[in-house]
Amino acid sequence: MRLSIAFLVAGYVLSQFYRACLAVLTPVLKTELGATAEDLAVSLGLWYLAFALMQIPVGEALDRIGPRRTVGWVLALAGGGGAATFALATGPWGIHLAMVLIGIGCAPVLMGAYFIFARSFPMSRFGTLAALAVGVGSLGNLAGAAPLAWAIAHLGWRATLWGLTGLTLAVALGVLIFTRDPERIVRQGQKASALDILRLPGFWMILPLIFTSYAAPAAFRGLWAGPWLGAMQGADAALIGRVTLVMGAMMVLGNFLCGPAERVAGSSKRVAVLGNAGLCLCLGGLALHPDAGLWTGTLLLAAVGFFGATYPALMSHGRTFLPPHLVGRGVTLLNLFSIAGAGIGLFLSRPVFAAASSTGDPVAAYRTLFLFFLVPLLAGLGIYLFARSRPA
Numbered sequence: 001m002r003l004s005i006a007f008l009v010a011g012y013v014l015s016q017f018y019r020a021c022l023a024v025l026t027p028v029l030k031t032e033l034g035a036t037a038e039d040l041a042v043s044l045g046l047w048y049l050a051f052a053l054m055q056i057p058v059g060e061a062l063d064r065i066g067p068r069r070t071v072g073w074v075l076a077l078a079g080g081g082g083a084a085t086f087a088l089a090t091g092p093w094g095i096h097l098a099m100v101l102i103g104i105g106c107a108p109v110l111m112g113a114y115f116i117f118a119r120s121f122p123m124s125r126f127g128t129l130a131a132l133a134v135g136v137g138s139l140g141n142l143a144g145a146a147p148l149a150w151a152i153a154h155l156g157w158r159a160t161l162w163g164l165t166g167l168t169l170a171v172a173l174g175v176l177i178f179t180r181d182p183e184r185i186v187r188q189g190q191k192a193s194a195l196d197i198l199r200l201p202g203f204w205m206i207l208p209l210i211f212t213s214y215a216a217p218a219a220f221r222g223l224w225a226g227p228w229l230g231a232m233q234g235a236d237a238a239l240i241g242r243v244t245l246v247m248g249a250m251m252v253l254g255n256f257l258c259g260p261a262e263r264v265a266g267s268s269k270r271v272a273v274l275g276n277a278g279l280c281l282c283l284g285g286l287a288l289h290p291d292a293g294l295w296t297g298t299l300l301l302a303a304v305g306f307f308g309a310t311y312p313a314l315m316s317h318g319r320t321f322l323p324p325h326l327v328g329r330g331v332t333l334l335n336l337f338s339i340a341g342a343g344i345g346l347f348l349s350r351p352v353f354a355a356a357s358s359t360g361d362p363v364a365a366y367r368t369l370f371l372f373f374l375v376p377l378l379a380g381l382g383i384y385l386f387a388r389s390r391p392a
Contacts, residue, residue: 007171007178009137012136013137014109014140016140017148019048020140022040024144033095042092042096046343050099055332055336058111061328067112067115071175075175080165082105083168085097111332114315127268130258131255131257131259138248202391206314209381210341212380214308214311214342215342216345232291235294244301254309254310258310267317268313269313269317271310277381286304319331320391352372353368356368
């Protein structure tokens with residue numbers, strides 16, 4: 001069981017790395033391939049949408065054949081193939097294709113671990129285990145910051161991607177060899193589907209917040225922090241790497257604290273409300289002062305990472321509504337909404353930023369970008385306030 005979880009979490013470290021690496025790669029990809037920040041917003045958006053669209057088949061596969069084959073083969077073929085495609089890219093379209101494949105490959109990794117947690121451990125431990133897995137996995141965020149900038153400077157970005165290809169294949173092989181599937185549960189006379197989950201009383205009230213809460217941390221850690229720091233502070237790749245490392249570290253800390261915070265607060269809902277309220281305040285501060293100095297901007301970005309790390313709390317809240325035979329489909333449906341929200345946010349951020357930039361005022365353009373992520377989050381939080389803490 002420990003090795004099962006260890007290799008699945010190692011795969012999630014890679015998943016976090018791949019969604020965060022473009023912020024640091026932006027300068028070199030623009031120089032060598034002519035890929036602009038707007039192009040890379042599309043690439044990262046495609047990663048999230050491919051990841052999201054895979055959640056329904058992943059949920060079906062987890063319930064039917066278990067996490068070993070679902071995670072191992074998809075990560076090897078799509079994840080490893082996508083990393084190789086990235087290493088061979090000659091322009092923005094090559095990056096788009098690579099990120100689609102990598103998104104598909106990473107799609108089942110965390111859900112495989114959550115499936116084991118939900119099926120093999122008491123429900124009372126799910127929130128703590130979920131937060132621990134995300135916290136450890138978020139170390140990939142850190143690797144995608146200053147360490148990635150160092151590797152690019154000393155090895156070159158293509159050699160770095162080839163190394164990641166080999167690492168991805170090694171983790172996938174570890175999953176296939178060491179992961180053990182929980183016993184399959186079959187409901188006699190019933191054919192379960194994702195639609196059954198949406199019929200659960202009170203479940204849908206969680207969805208608007210999980211759809212909007214991850215969009216801003218994902219977008220700024222994964223991409224927009226780089227262009228914003230470049231435009232407002234004249235930052236190079238090394239400085240971008242250091243600032244995003246701080247933001248990534250705070251995301252890791254926030255995820256690790258979700259489990260203890262849930263025990264102190266008495267419910268996952270309270271943790272999610274407080275965290276997202278803090279996230280709203282930070283985005284509001286950045287919208288008011290997008291041209292804040294380097295130290296203030298870094299602190300606000302770090303706070304966005306910390307308060308935006310409520311995914312484990314929201315997943316724990318959603319888990320309480322799921323019967324055993326719908327666990328695989330249920331956790332992947334929640335994940336679909338989270339990842340789709342991030343992907344759609346990234347896609348739409350490109351035309352929003354382009355339109356706001358047409359005036360030639362970068363401060364106004366970035367103010368609009370921060371507001372673009374803030375307003376939907378406020379709406380999602382408002383709906384979530386009326387969600388039940390537990391099923392009736």
